[in-house]
Amino acid sequence: xxxSLRELQGLLKRLIIAPDGVDAALMRVHRDGIDRLIVGGxxxxxxxxxxxxxxGYFRRLLDCLKEDYPATLAVIGEDAFRTLVSAYLAExxxxxxxxxxxxxxxPEFIIRHPIASHLPFLGELxxxxxTLIEVFxxxxxxxxxxMDLQRVPAExxxxxxLSLHPAAAMLDCEWPVDELLxxxxxxxxxxxxxxxxxxxxxWRQNDEVYRRRVDRAERTALALIxxxxxxxxxxxxxxxxxxxxxxxxxKSMLLRWLHAGLLWSGNNQKC
Amino acid sequence: xxxxxxPSLGFGVGLRRDHYRSVLETRxxxxxxxxxxxxxxVPGGRPVRVLEQVRANYPIxxxxxxxxxxxxDALDRTYLTALREMARRFEPAWISDxxxxxxxxxxxxxxxxxxxxxxxxxxYVAARIRQVQDFLGRPLLIENxxxxxAFRVSExxxxxxxxxxxxxxxxxxxxxxxxxxxxxxxxxxxxxxxVDAIPPERVIQFHLAGHSDHGTYLxxxxxxxxxxxxxxxxxxxxxxxxxxxxxxxxDDNIPAFEVLSEAAEQARRRAAAALDGRPxxxxxxxx
Ligand SMILES: [Fe+2]
Numbered sequence: 079x080x081x082s083l084r085e086l087q088g089l090l091k092r093l094i095i096a097p098d099g100v101d102a103a104l105m106r107v108h109r110d111g112i113d114r115l116i117v118g119g120x121x122x123x124x125x126x127x128x129x130x131x132x133x134g135y136f137r138r139l140l141d142c143l144k145e146d147y148p149a150t151l152a153v154i155g156e157d158a159f160r161t162l163v164s165a166y167l168a169e170x171x172x173x174x175x176x177x178x179x180x181x182x183x184x185p186e187f188i189i190r191h192p193i194a195s196h197l198p199f200l201g202e203l204x205x206x207x208x209t210l211i212e213v214f215x216x217x218x219x220x221x222x223x224x225m226d227l228q229r230v231p232a233e234x235x236x237x238x239x240l241s242l243h244p245a246a247a248m249l250d251c252e253w254p255v256d257e258l259l260x261x262x263x264x265x266x267x268x269x270x271x272x273x274x275x276x277x278x279x280x281w282r283q284n285d286e287v288y289r290r291r292v293d294r295a296e297r298t299a300l301a302l303i304x305x306x307x308x309x310x311x312x313x314x315x316x317x318x319x320x321x322x323x324x325x326x327x328x329k330s331m332l333l334r335w336l337h338a339g340l341l342w343s344g345n346n347q348k349c
Numbered sequence: 350x351x352x353x354x355x356p357s358l359g360f361g362v363g364l365r366r367d368h369y370r371s372v373l374e375t376r377x378x379x380x381x382x383x384x385x386x387x388x389x390x391v392p393g394g395r396p397v398r399v400l401e402q403v404r405a406n407y408p409i410x411x412x413x414x415x416x417x418x419x420x421x422d423a424l425d426r427t428y429l430t431a432l433r434e435m436a437r438r439f440e441p442a443w444i445s446d447x448x449x450x451x452x453x454x455x456x457x458x459x460x461x462x463x464x465x466x467x468x469x470x471x472x473y474v475a476a477r478i479r480q481v482q483d484f485l486g487r488p489l490l491i492e493n494x495x496x497x498x499a500f501r502v503s504e505x506x507x508x509x510x511x512x513x514x515x516x517x518x519x520x521x522x523x524x525x526x527x528x529x530x531x532x533x534x535x536x537x538x539x540x541x542x543x544v545d546a547i548p549p550e551r552v553i554q555f556h557l558a559g560h561s562d563h564g565t566y567l568x569x570x571x572x573x574x575x576x577x578x579x580x581x582x583x584x585x586x587x588x589x590x591x592x593x594x595x596x597x598x599x600d601d602n603i604p605a606f607e608v609l610s611e612a613a614e615q616a617r618r619r620a621a622a623a624l625d626g627r628p629x630x631x632x633x634x635x636x
Pocket of ligand 1: 525556
């Protein structure tokens with residue numbers, strides 16, 4: 079039996095990544111065919127040789143996803159995580175040159191997975207963990223500084239367009255999943271996690287990733303900035319949410335962003 | 350061709366995340382660092398900045414794990430472009446990857462899988478290595494892998510295949526001594542025969558690593574100290590091939606940086622002793 083290189087590699091791939099294991103996968107191919115392709119013995123049968131690769135494949139990617147999603151793992155436990163990852167890899171075999179990309183689609187997978195029916199917050203928790211990784215690796219760019227803004231003439235402020243830093247993200251969650259990120263909090267029973275809408279901003283400064291919740295006004299402002307609205311439009315939208323002290327509040331919000339490096343200096347159209 | 354064009358780097362270790370801080374703070378006296386190229390194919394952030402600082406003080410080599418040079422799939426242009434950009438930015442002494450396939454049908458198995466050792470595959474892989482070298486504008490070293498299965502269709506031994514590919518392309522070899530040892534056990538051959546068959550002028554670099562013993566087979570895990578038998582085979586290779594840039598690989602259960610740098614020092618001592626014609630050293634594993 080002569081197979082082309084593509085056929086041979088395709089067959090090996092199917093045997094190695096089969097979610098139900100090498101034995102079951104071998105039942106689906108011509109058993110004699112495999113023995114005519116791969117040298118067995120003396121110490122190991124062909125099936126055992128394939129299992130070395132299959133076990134290595136699954137363990138490697140499982141370890142990688144455990145590292146990427148430690149809180150998701152802690153909430154559901156080793157066994158359930160293993161089952162989840164097996165189902166995930168069956169649907170999304172890696173197409174990424176780096177293991178960093180393997181878990182990219184896990185949050186969306188969890189949201190559609192039956193596990194979400196009894197742990198409805200799990201997808202959001204995974205999405206937050208993925209965001210932390212993406213912000214950690216996001217592009218470097220100079221942050222907007224107070225000096226940059228001091229140079230903006232007063233008359234240009236209403237039409238000024240601020241930009242979010244590329245290493246900043248904002249997540250709207252229906253559950254306060256950030257409470258589950260700290261190892262000390264994970265041991266608790268998850269049942270008390272009540273649905274409560276929160277918005278979490280994740281950003282990077284000096285190579286460290288930070289996160290904090292933002293209130294409705296700040297969320298509105300950052301969402302508009304993300305859409306490249308003018309500063310005038312941002313003020314107009316948030317002022318009603320802040321009441322009498324709106325001007326001061328907006329100013330301290332802006333200082334907070336500058337201090338955290340949440341804004342990008344590269345794309346600010348000064349007028 | 351290549352050995353005179355490429356610098357001799359001495360003794361180095363793999364740059365791993367666990368050691369970023371200690372490498373930057375203490376600037377340890379190792380000759381060079383090898384990086385896993387794919388770990389730095391990210392838009393930005395700390396790893397890239399650490400690499401910039403490391404590169405300012407040491408030579409580096411970019412070692413890849415996803416080129417999949419033996420895959421039936423077309424070469425991944427996006428990946429190659431990222432590799433070329435990295436090389437322009439970090440100016441490695443050279444770039445290396447494995448003589449294997451890592452995926453097919455657009456999927457990456459994140460593992461190094463063996464090829465059938467046939468003339469047809471030699472020609473196929475050699476043509477692709479040439480394409481990669483042309484695209485990168487730099488030499489590519491090919492490394493022998495550990496394997497746990499072999500194909501009936503193979504027409505030659507693994508070392509003949511490695512040599513044939515390197516000869517066909519006229520490229521350098523990264524000879525992984527641990528992989529030779531692991532395969533010698535797994536496929537029942539004499540590891541010295543393998544070393545003897547590799548033309549010394551093709552070998553630009555050695556890898557040394559630890560493996561784990563599963564009784565009926567050895568698994569290339571890079572999570573153990575280098576075993577006495579692999580040290581002996583290294584000394585044999587240095588006598589047979591000569592001193593070459595040597596790198597300690599450690600990817601799992603990563604110990605303190607000092608354990609790695611001590612292994613690199615040990616490689617230096619053992620290589621020197623081997624070349625002096627002194628009797629093979631005590632073979633005790635230090636560390
Ligand atoms: Fe290696």
